[in-house]
Amino acid sequence: MLSLGIEGTAHTIGAGIVEYDNGRCKVLSNIIKMYQPESGGIHPREAANHHAKYASKVIREAFEKAKVKPEEIDVIAFSQGPGLGPCLRTAATAARALSLSLNKPLVGVNHCIAHLEIGRGTTDCEDPVLLYVSGGNTQVIAFANGRYRVFGETLDIGVGNFLDKLGRYMNLPFPSGPIIEKLAKSGKKLLDIPYSVKGMDVAFSGMLTSAQKYYDSGESIEDICFSVQEVAFAALTEVTERAMAHVGKDEVLLGGGVARNRRLREMVRIMAEERGAEFFVPPDDLCVDNGAMIAWTGILMYRSGMETKIEESFIDQRFRTDEVDVKWRE
Amino acid sequence: MERVIYRGAEAELILSEYLGRKAVKKVRLSKKYRLKELDFLLRASRTKEEAKLIHEARKAGVPAPIIYDVDITRCTITMEYIEGKKVKDLLSEVSKGEMKRICMEMGRNIAKLHNRGIIHGDLTTSNMVFSDGKIYFIDFGLGSFSEEIEDMGVDLHLLMEAFASTHSEHEDMFGYVLDGYREECHVDFTKIRRKLDEISRRGRYIRWR
Numbered sequence: 001m002l003s004l005g006i007e008g009t010a011h012t013i014g015a016g017i018v019e020y021d022n023g024r025c026k027v028l029s030n031i032i033k034m035y036q037p038e039s040g041g042i043h044p045r046e047a048a049n050h051h052a053k054y055a056s057k058v059i060r061e062a063f064e065k066a067k068v069k070p071e072e073i074d075v076i077a078f079s080q081g082p083g084l085g086p087c088l089r090t091a092a093t094a095a096r097a098l099s100l101s102l103n104k105p106l107v108g109v110n111h112c113i114a115h116l117e118i119g120r121g122t123t124d125c126e127d128p129v130l131l132y133v134s135g136g137n138t139q140v141i142a143f144a145n146g147r148y149r150v151f152g153e154t155l156d157i158g159v160g161n162f163l164d165k166l167g168r169y170m171n172l173p174f175p176s177g178p179i180i181e182k183l184a185k186s187g188k189k190l191l192d193i194p195y196s197v198k199g200m201d202v203a204f205s206g207m208l209t210s211a212q213k214y215y216d217s218g219e220s221i222e223d224i225c226f227s228v229q230e231v232a233f234a235a236l237t238e239v240t241e242r243a244m245a246h247v248g249k250d251e252v253l254l255g256g257g258v259a260r261n262r263r264l265r266e267m268v269r270i271m272a273e274e275r276g277a278e279f280f281v282p283p284d285d286l287c288v289d290n291g292a293m294i295a296w297t298g299i300l301m302y303r304s305g306m307e308t309k310i311e312e313s314f315i316d317q318r319f320r321t322d323e324v325d326v327k328w329r330e
Numbered sequence: 331m332e333r334v335i336y337r338g339a340e341a342e343l344i345l346s347e348y349l350g351r352k353a354v355k356k357v358r359l360s361k362k363y364r365l366k367e368l369d370f371l372l373r374a375s376r377t378k379e380e381a382k383l384i385h386e387a388r389k390a391g392v393p394a395p396i397i398y399d400v401d402i403t404r405c406t407i408t409m410e411y412i413e414g415k416k417v418k419d420l421l422s423e424v425s426k427g428e429m430k431r432i433c434m435e436m437g438r439n440i441a442k443l444h445n446r447g448i449i450h451g452d453l454t455t456s457n458m459v460f461s462d463g464k465i466y467f468i469d470f471g472l473g474s475f476s477e478e479i480e481d482m483g484v485d486l487h488l489l490m491e492a493f494a495s496t497h498s499e500h501e502d503m504f505g506y507v508l509d510g511y512r513e514e515c516h517v518d519f520t521k522i523r524r525k526l527d528e529i530s531r532r533g534r535y536i537r538w539r
Contacts, residue, residue, distance in 0.1 A: 149495045155484075155532065190367050199452045199472060199488040234364040238339070245339040246456065246496070267363040274362060275337075 001303070002028075002068060003075045004098070005295025006059065008091025009083025009111045010136055011035045011042050013051040015062035016292030017073070018121075020299045025121030028066035030285055030292040031058040037174060041164060042135075048086030055094045062291065070102055077298020080108030080308070081319030083136070088315035096310055107298040108308040111289075112321045113148050115255035116141055117300060118293035123280040125251045131240045131268060134256035134289070135160035135175070138236070140200060140243040141321055143329060149322045151243040152200030159232060160258045162204035166228060169212050170221055180225045181261050187226020191219060195231050200242050202235045229263050237267045241275065250277040259287040304328040340376075340471060348398040348408050356380075358405035358471075373405040376471050381407050383448055383470035390446040392439045393466040412468065414461030421455060421497055433503045435465055437510025440489070443467070444482045445516045449474045453489040455496060479517065483525030486511070490526070 007014040016030040035050040037043060063070060078095035081088055092108075099106040116130040129151075130141045138159045140152035157165070160177060167176020193210045196203040211228050215221070240252060252272050258264060259281055272279035286293060301307075304327040335354070336343040344355040358373040377400065384407075387394040395409040417436070421429055436458065443450060450457075451472030459466040474481070486508075493504040508526075512519045 144495065145498050147498075149498070151495055190365060195368070195372065197472065198484060199454065199491075201488075230365050230368060234361075234368060237363050238361075242339040246454070270363040271361070 001074045001299060002072055003077055003295040003299040003302070004059070004062065004073045005077040005109070005291040005293065005298055006055070006091045006095045007079045007111070007114075007289050007291045007294045008051050008055075008087050008094075009079045009081070009289060010087055011047055012289040013054050013058055013087075013091065014289060014291035014294075015055075015058040016290055016295045017062050017066040017068055018292050018295040018299065020303070025118065025292075025296045027122070027286070027292045028068060029062045029064075030290050031061045031065065032285065032288065032290055033058050040168065041174060042084070044084040044086045047084065048090045051087055051090040055090065058291070059094065059098070070098070073102065073104055075105050075107055075298055075302040076102070077107045077109050077294045077301075078313075079111045079114070079294050080313070081111065081316035083111060083317065085315065085317050088317065092313060092315050096313060099310065105302060105307050106310060106313055107301050107306060108313055109294045109297045109301065110319050110321060110324050111294075112137060112139060112141065113324055113326075114293040114297040116148060116253065117297040118286050118290075119253040119255055119280060119282050121296050121300075122282050122286060123253070125253050125278065125280040127249055128251035128253035128280060129240060129244045129247065129249050130253045130255055131236060131259075132256045133159050133236065133254070133258035133264070135164060137256060138202065139321065140240055142243065142247050142249060143326065144247060146329075147322050147324065147326055150320075151247060152202070152239040155198065155201050155203040156205045157208075159202075159204060159236065160256070162208055162232065163228075163258070165208055166211050166224075170215055170224070175257070177258055177261060180229065181263065183222050184225040184229045184263065187220070187222035187224070189220075189223040189227070190230060191223060191227040193227050193231045195235055197235050197238055200239045200246065202239050204232065207232055229261075233261070233264045233267050236264065237271050240268060241271050244275070244277060250275075252277055252279055254279075254281040255287055257288045260284050300328040338469075345411065346408065351398075352411040353398055353408050354395070354411045356407045356409065374402050377405045377407060378402055379473065380470045383450075383473040383475075384409065386446060386448050386475075387443055387467060387470065390442050390448060392442050393461075393464040394470075395466065395468065412459045412461050412466045414459040414466065416456055417458035417460055417465060418455035418496060420460050421500065421503075429500065429503055430506050432460070432465065433506035434510035434513075436489075437507040437512070438514040439465055439467065439510075440486065440507070441511045441514035441516075444485070445514070447475050447477045449476050449481045449485050451485065453485055454492040455489075479521050479525050482517075482522060483529050486522070486526055487529045490530070
């Protein structure tokens with residue numbers, strides 16, 4: 001069974017084609033095109049314009065790379081939410097148009113769940129706690145009572161957004177995460193940045209204010225980056241460990257764009273080792289926002305009898321992780 | 331004769347003895363994933379703060395273990411052993427009526443803590459032990475002192491989330507927690523209620539009504 005997935009929740013328009021291979025996800029193609037603002041952060045309308053411009057190109061490339069003809073696709077999946085309205089609408093429009101013209105079933109996918117399912121489909125984990133860290137989202141998700149439930153999340157901004165905001169303040173380009181990671185390697189001094197964990201939730205705005213003050217007072221940018229990573233990632237690792245202890249699961253999965261950060265990976269891996277748990281992370285191009293994860297989740301949903309009628313395929317900016325009835329899992 | 335009875339995310343509980351009494355040693359474990367300096371700073375300050383909070387909770391009339399000894403350098407608190415059952419497990423076994431009674435009592439106790447400016451910081455049903463007909467509050471490890479409505483709201487919101495995730499089939503029971511809270515709390519309950527709603531809306535992707 002083959003599926004085309006179209007992703008467009010924020011800065012990325014992506015198209016991926018995957019095959020259902022005995023319960024495993026075989027990625028045939030995964031084309032990603034990211035909107036890069038000239039300055040500042042993501043402007044939703046400009047990002048949507050970018051997606052409209054490149055949607056057909058990435059979809060065509062996805063078919064070419066996968067060596068699959070459009071008629072051979074069994075299901076078309078799209079990111080229904082959560083995300084930025086204009087971006088979601090653009091991707092959804094492309095999916096609806098293809099569904100109608102090819103006469104193929106449509107499935108609306110929850111973006112956060114797709115980050116978890118692609119990990120289950122492409123790594124050896126079965127029932128993990130997912131630490132999902134990206135620009136807009138920071139959640140600790142696990143399966144419980146038929147749904148993916150959020151056990152911990154950020155109380156203010158996503159960790160990626162936090163890194164980008166700090167980066168912008170220090171005149172670094174967008175996305176700032178990878179640059180901060182590089183600068184952090186030459187940092188040595190741990191600055192007193194407030195550590196904020198509340199139960200299984202985290203907060204970043206206090207860290208941001210404190211780091212900005214250090215920057216204003218002339219602290220070295222390397223030490224700021226180093227301290228911010230050490231404190232913020234330790235907090236994320238701690239809430240993930242708390243959630244694992246709370247729900248009693250011994251697998252941890254990373255997902256989202258920030259999951260590419262090697263220091264964060266190292267911390268979560270050490271945490272897993274120390275508690276005798278297993279650590280998993282999909283390849284980089286499946287960590288970031290991508291079409292393959294949407295395609296894969298779409299296949300799982302479709303196989304369990306789920307389908308989204310065109311007239312019910314509204315996008316949902318606030319699509320919650322725990323709203324989806326996870327029929328494809330026992 | 332010491333043995334580990336529980337290994338949590340951040341600490342180990344060791345069954346021990348203190349001057350002939352059954353005791354629990356709570357040892358905050360060093361985490362290799364975080365920087366050494368940050369690790370000790372967090373463990374030491376949490377140990378100190380927790381001991382203070384437990385002591386204050388008892389003064390507020392809320393069931394909590396008696397503190398026997400505090401050792402900051404080893405990040406260890408030795409305290410009374412509470413024989414009983416976790417409220418998390420208890421709730422899935424008892425009748426609806428009993429559940430309601432437990433939830434009300436839970437709410438009253440939380441209000442008593444808040445009345446004295448004690449914020450538990452990690453209100454989940456795993457951190458409550460039912461013993462001798464009373465609900466003991468344990469693990470004040472993420473607690474703090476505050477008189478702010480905001481902090482009380484966040485405290486209660488955590489428990490609300492715990493009910494939504496861990497006790498999803500009894501999510502409505504949280505209403506009884508609030509009923510109990512209302513009975514006992516000194517501040518204007520409508521302010522707490524409003525705060526709780528406000529905090530819920532702060533969570534990401536909440537439906538606005």
